[in-house]
Amino acid sequence: MPRKIIIDTDPGQDDAVAILLALASSELEVLGITCVAGNVPLALTEVNARKVCELAGRADMRVFAGCDRPLMRRLITAEHVHGKTGLDGVALPAPTMPLQSAHAVDFLIDTLRAEPAGSVTLVPIGPLTNIAMAMRKAPDIVGRIAEIVLMGGAYFEVGNITPAAEFNIHVDPEAAEIVFRAGCPLVVMPLDVTHKALTTRPRIEALRALGPVGQVVASWTDFFERFDMEKYGSEGAPLHDPCTIAYLLKPELFTGREINVEIETGSALTLGMTVADWWRVSGRAPNALFMGDMDAEGFFALLTDRLGRL
Ligand code: RIB
Ligand code: CA
Numbered sequence: 001m002p003r004k005i006i007i008d009t010d011p012g013q014d015d016a017v018a019i020l021l022a023l024a025s026s027e028l029e030v031l032g033i034t035c036v037a038g039n040v041p042l043a044l045t046e047v048n049a050r051k052v053c054e055l056a057g058r059a060d061m062r063v064f065a066g067c068d069r070p071l072m073r074r075l076i077t078a079e080h081v082h083g084k085t086g087l088d089g090v091a092l093p094a095p096t097m098p099l100q101s102a103h104a105v106d107f108l109i110d111t112l113r114a115e116p117a118g119s120v121t122l123v124p125i126g127p128l129t130n131i132a133m134a135m136r137k138a139p140d141i142v143g144r145i146a147e148i149v150l151m152g153g154a155y156f157e158v159g160n161i162t163p164a165a166e167f168n169i170h171v172d173p174e175a176a177e178i179v180f181r182a183g184c185p186l187v188v189m190p191l192d193v194t195h196k197a198l199t200t201r202p203r204i205e206a207l208r209a210l211g212p213v214g215q216v217v218a219s220w221t222d223f224f225e226r227f228d229m230e231k232y233g234s235e236g237a238p239l240h241d242p243c244t245i246a247y248l249l250k251p252e253l254f255t256g257r258e259i260n261v262e263i264e265t266g267s268a269l270t271l272g273m274t275v276a277d278w279w280r281v282s283g284r285a286p287n288a289l290f291m292g293d294m295d296a297e298g299f300f301a302l303l304t305d306r307l308g309r310l
Helices: 013-023 042-055 104-114 129-137 139-144 167-171 173-180 201-208 212-232 242-249 296-307
Strands: 003-009 028-035 063-065 120-124 145-151 186-189 254-259 261-263 274-276 288-294
Touching: 003 013, 003 104, 013 028, 013 042, 013 212, 013 242, 013 296, 028 042, 028 104, 028 242, 042 063, 063 104, 104 120, 104 129, 104 139, 120 129, 120 242, 129 139, 129 173, 139 145, 145 242, 167 173, 173 261, 186 242, 186 254, 201 212, 201 296, 212 296, 242 254, 242 288, 242 296
Parallel strands: 003 028, 003 120, 028 063, 120 145, 145 186, 186 288
Antiparallel strands: 254 288, 261 274
């Protein structure tokens, strides 16, 4: 039986690749895609999600718009990384598939209540506002979530949007605190891992050679990587979000440890920091499987194989 998932996302070129990877993989049944404000405002993230579904030939996919700002703070976006549209690199046609009328938070609640308990996995790859709002509005869903596999946070890599915090957590730290303290089985894909999933030239040329979808992905990464290569001097940019989907498909590509992770919500200096007790010195109970390493070659082999199916 395919694993039922809901992707919560702020596309974003790397989000888009994660969505394509999920839609190309028969091991997964994507029940819906819920959009949140993050890389760019919600009005763009929901359009981008629909563009990506149509690129994958999935105009049947249900896409929902969710929260357009964090729970308690003003929205911080990342056009400097993703471009004005959030999907700069290639101009995709405006979507013709509909946006669902229900709010993403209500779709999350209704689906978790309707599906058998423990059968739906949530895959948040943007700020955690929608997930936290659903948990607050309907606390009964927390015990029904099979697992949350999210991209966010950092330990050794510390931060990318501030010296201390990763973007998804920093945008809505209060939402992250709700999710990390909810008690659901939680898998965290931090920068420590995603910074190893670099879009090197050979990897991108292998994708470009796949055909139309691979060419679009390569155009996205050609645009997306300029920022990270300049910042880190790295050979390519990190493909953050697809690491969550790859974990669902081939968990053996990743290694990590069960540790306690708390979220900084008070300090202006370190707001949104994931305080990951990697060396287990705090005495606080583990609440997350926090990833520390990955097989990058294996990841790109999987990604190339699956995108080649679209
Ligand atoms: O810090 C990386 C994360 O922030 C990724 O999810 C990227 O899409 C942005 O949302
Ligand atoms: Ca994202």
